[in-house]
Amino acid sequence: MDIASRPSTPIENPETADAAVPPKAPAVIRREDYRAPDWFVPEIALDFALDLDATRVRATLEVRRNAQGSGDHTLRLNGDGIAARSVLVDGQVANDWRMDGLDLLIELSGDAHTVEIETLINPAANSQLMGLYASNGMLCTQCEAEGFRRIAFFPDRPDVLSTYKVHMEGDKARFPVLLSNGNCTATGEGTDGKHWAEWHDPWPKPCYLFALVAGELVANHDTFTTAGGRKVDLNIWVRPGDEGRTQHAMDSLIASLKWDEETFGREYDLDLFNIVAVSDFNMGAMENKGLNVFNTRYVLADPETATDADYDAVEGVIGHEYFHNWSGNRVTCRDWFQLSLKEGFTVLRDQLFSADMGSPAVKRIEDVRVLRSAQFPEDSGPLAHPIRPDSYQEISNFYTSTVYNKGAEVIRMMRSMAGPECFRAGTDLYFDRHDGEAATCEDFVKAIEDGTGLDLKQFRQWYSQAGTPQVKVRVDHEGDTATLRITQTVPVTPGQPVKQPMPIPLRVALFDRDSSEHRGEQLIVLDKAEDSFTFPGFARTPVLSINRGFTAPVAIDSDVPTADLVFLAANDDDPFARYEAMQSLVVQHLVAAVGGGMLCDAERQSGRDAIGRALAAILDDATLDDLMRGELMILPSEAYLAEQLAIADPGAIHAEREGLKAWLGRELEDRLAALHDRVSAVSYSRSAEARGARKLKTQALVYLAAGVPDEAAKRAATQYAAADNMTDRQGSLMVLCGLDTPAREEALADFRKRYDGNALVIDKWFSLQAGSLHPRVLDHIKALAQHPDFTLHNPNRVRALYMSAAVNPKAFHSGDGEGYRMIADLILALDPINAQTAARFVPPLGRWRRIEPQRSGMMRAELERIAAAPKLSRDTLEQVTKSLG
Numbered sequence: 001m002d003i004a005s006r007p008s009t010p011i012e013n014p015e016t017a018d019a020a021v022p023p024k025a026p027a028v029i030r031r032e033d034y035r036a037p038d039w040f041v042p043e044i045a046l047d048f049a050l051d052l053d054a055t056r057v058r059a060t061l062e063v064r065r066n067a068q069g070s071g072d073h074t075l076r077l078n079g080d081g082i083a084a085r086s087v088l089v090d091g092q093v094a095n096d097w098r099m100d101g102l103d104l105l106i107e108l109s110g111d112a113h114t115v116e117i118e119t120l121i122n123p124a125a126n127s128q129l130m131g132l133y134a135s136n137g138m139l140c141t142q143c144e145a146e147g148f149r150r151i152a153f154f155p156d157r158p159d160v161l162s163t164y165k166v167h168m169e170g171d172k173a174r175f176p177v178l179l180s181n182g183n184c185t186a187t188g189e190g191t192d193g194k195h196w197a198e199w200h201d202p203w204p205k206p207c208y209l210f211a212l213v214a215g216e217l218v219a220n221h222d223t224f225t226t227a228g229g230r231k232v233d234l235n236i237w238v239r240p241g242d243e244g245r246t247q248h249a250m251d252s253l254i255a256s257l258k259w260d261e262e263t264f265g266r267e268y269d270l271d272l273f274n275i276v277a278v279s280d281f282n283m284g285a286m287e288n289k290g291l292n293v294f295n296t297r298y299v300l301a302d303p304e305t306a307t308d309a310d311y312d313a314v315e316g317v318i319g320h321e322y323f324h325n326w327s328g329n330r331v332t333c334r335d336w337f338q339l340s341l342k343e344g345f346t347v348l349r350d351q352l353f354s355a356d357m358g359s360p361a362v363k364r365i366e367d368v369r370v371l372r373s374a375q376f377p378e379d380s381g382p383l384a385h386p387i388r389p390d391s392y393q394e395i396s397n398f399y400t401s402t403v404y405n406k407g408a409e410v411i412r413m414m415r416s417m418a419g420p421e422c423f424r425a426g427t428d429l430y431f432d433r434h435d436g437e438a439a440t441c442e443d444f445v446k447a448i449e450d451g452t453g454l455d456l457k458q459f460r461q462w463y464s465q466a467g468t469p470q471v472k473v474r475v476d477h478e479g480d481t482a483t484l485r486i487t488q489t490v491p492v493t494p495g496q497p498v499k500q501p502m503p504i505p506l507r508v509a510l511f512d513r514d515s516s517e518h519r520g521e522q523l524i525v526l527d528k529a530e531d532s533f534t535f536p537g538f539a540r541t542p543v544l545s546i547n548r549g550f551t552a553p554v555a556i557d558s559d560v561p562t563a564d565l566v567f568l569a570a571n572d573d574d575p576f577a578r579y580e581a582m583q584s585l586v587v588q589h590l591v592a593a594v595g596g597g598m599l600c601d602a603e604r605q606s607g608r609d610a611i612g613r614a615l616a617a618i619l620d621d622a623t624l625d626d627l628m629r630g631e632l633m634i635l636p637s638e639a640y641l642a643e644q645l646a647i648a649d650p651g652a653i654h655a656e657r658e659g660l661k662a663w664l665g666r667e668l669e670d671r672l673a674a675l676h677d678r679v680s681a682v683s684y685s686r687s688a689e690a691r692g693a694r695k696l697k698t699q700a701l702v703y704l705a706a707g708v709p710d711e712a713a714k715r716a717a718t719q720y721a722a723a724d725n726m727t728d729r730q731g732s733l734m735v736l737c738g739l740d741t742p743a744r745e746e747a748l749a750d751f752r753k754r755y756d757g758n759a760l761v762i763d764k765w766f767s768l769q770a771g772s773l774h775p776r777v778l779d780h781i782k783a784l785a786q787h788p789d790f791t792l793h794n795p796n797r798v799r800a801l802y803m804s805a806a807v808n809p810k811a812f813h814s815g816d817g818e819g820y821r822m823i824a825d826l827i828l829a830l831d832p833i834n835a836q837t838a839a840r841f842v843p844p845l846g847r848w849r850r851i852e853p854q855r856s857g858m859m860r861a862e863l864e865r866i867a868a869a870p871k872l873s874r875d876t877l878e879q880v881t882k883s884l885g
Ligand code: TRP
Pocket: 142, 144, 145, 282, 283, 284, 285, 286, 287, 320, 321, 343, 396, 399
């Protein structure tokens, strides 16, 4: 084989390659600057000589000039920390190429050429976990969003679609299983203990969907026959020893294939579907065509090691990645500003799937809880952005709760306005119209508009305006008519000083006070800054139930009297609205207690009494199922409470919320103890009843631990010892972790010993201690950081310790600033190892403007300390600069 004329040393360690590039002000990429590519690459052949620390890659690109492009003769191939060992054009050693920063440019004379470039990479040194990397002795790839350029020079943008032929050769003992996208077309033996495999993916795809896995793996195998009669081989690949924990993932996969056929009319399109579980992974999972790569935590589950919540998460993520096969892969994104096109839509699809697999009411409540505790704070802080952002410096920073979860809510609103059947006509048209294309959010909205007949002109604002709309509602009553007076304001966000009103669909019902019933619900759409809606036929002012089912991702300020909230918490027939009434009751009380003026003792008492009565009614209600009862018992999070205040004092919120919990624990002790006894008698199964029982077991302990800690410690220790499943064991250990009792150390030691060597469960051991209510939680975290099992190189372990700490107000907002310092130290230490993960710890510090002055100053000082560090990654630099700006 020819070697390039130009001497170019292979870069052994891609991590140090970036150091050669002089630091520049980070470039801002803008949506409005989008230009179609000058060159397409209809076909690519990749040849890998696999090795843990020196993998040779030869990429052969068939390039075609885009007649609609700029006419530029230069072919720009993106690279990141790689060097070309040889460059050939049409089989000849090329001289007409040069580097431009990290990219490789080639001057081409004609309209069609074959370009062949060889690179050498070191997977073992790849700690960023982007591109080709080693994990537990296996090789795997992560290419979304811009990881492919760390493997080969290529136009790394999602609107360049290619068919892939992959040849890989490697040591047979080290890499017995060789996988890539599509179908395996040939395998064979090589020399020196090597073997090889060839894969072909017939579906054109952008390079971010490329994947390769090589290692010692075993599969749980099954098959599925599609509605069209295609027999699909399904494999879930894991490390030997883990295969006994893959059945739930397989069941979820089969359910996903079936559900997408029935619900969205989408069939699978290859004869093979592989999933591989990897322990070192930056995110949840990745939808590579025909070869999904998963974080082990979203694959492995059995009753002994996984909680009910873990089971649900596996089901949801398996569904999510599978659904991407249509919403993401068959129809992909034109550019990364359109990320919500695939992510928002796919999150909605996985939410609807999980709702159908379990309890729709409980699923809706859980989804809204995630939105409120993660997305609302993002939308009201320095990193707020629309679901379709206008600019970015590092795209990895835009895999956010806004793009994912608010994105899903925006599409859900269109579905609510159209109705599910009509909405399906819209999605059918979208898939039909754009199959095989790289599409935009505008394409999606247009297809929904054309397919449903909705007018979405003004609705498009939801794609361009950031910020959670604030909706104020007042109920007036005159004669026999009730009038809803509603206003909306969309708050100012960075770069968006002026906002337009948006269409806000609100499902409402008005309850008659005498009959405790309403006369049917109605969907009203508020599309002006201010509007009113009249409802005749009420002798007295009705009780308003609004945004039922959470039809719109807005904050409602409805000034509802406490008595009406108690009424709705007990009587509303919409389960979400019932949950909401309970939440509002607590929010109103706690906000009054910590915000505005102090409550006098009598006021505090009457607030607590109302909440106590409502909670007692929930505990006593025989018509409620236990899963739903568990949801109704959960108090609003401190993050959500802080969100209600212009300036929050996290210490006061924590004290007041814990005070309420303790009071409720004491006040309802007998009921809670009786509840704990009742549900403790239910034996383990995966039925909704048994899962509800387990949820309540821990809920009851949580209140008792706050109010009657000695009693709770006894019960928790008993529950821990009797546990025959992880839900009960983790729940009781969580409660013990917050208590100053000898049972705490005993249970922690037992847990540690029992699960030694099981990484996912040891993650729980770290996470429970870092997330605890214990007075010395910060000391515990510092000690855990020195534990031999702690490493900055595994994202799951880093998140288990430090993300648990960052979202634990007791630890993070410690009055002496220790929590802030700890997170800033982590960011600085992690940034050179894994920038993507490091940058995810910046937003908690970025909340400083909304925090009381003393803590605020300390948070800001930590951000400034990070900003002053010499060589920050683009990821962390963008987040820190925006958080200070
Ligand atoms: N597309 C993936 C999903 O949501 C997300 C993802 C996986 C990802 N790995 C990543 C995004 C790495 C950025 C970087 O299903």
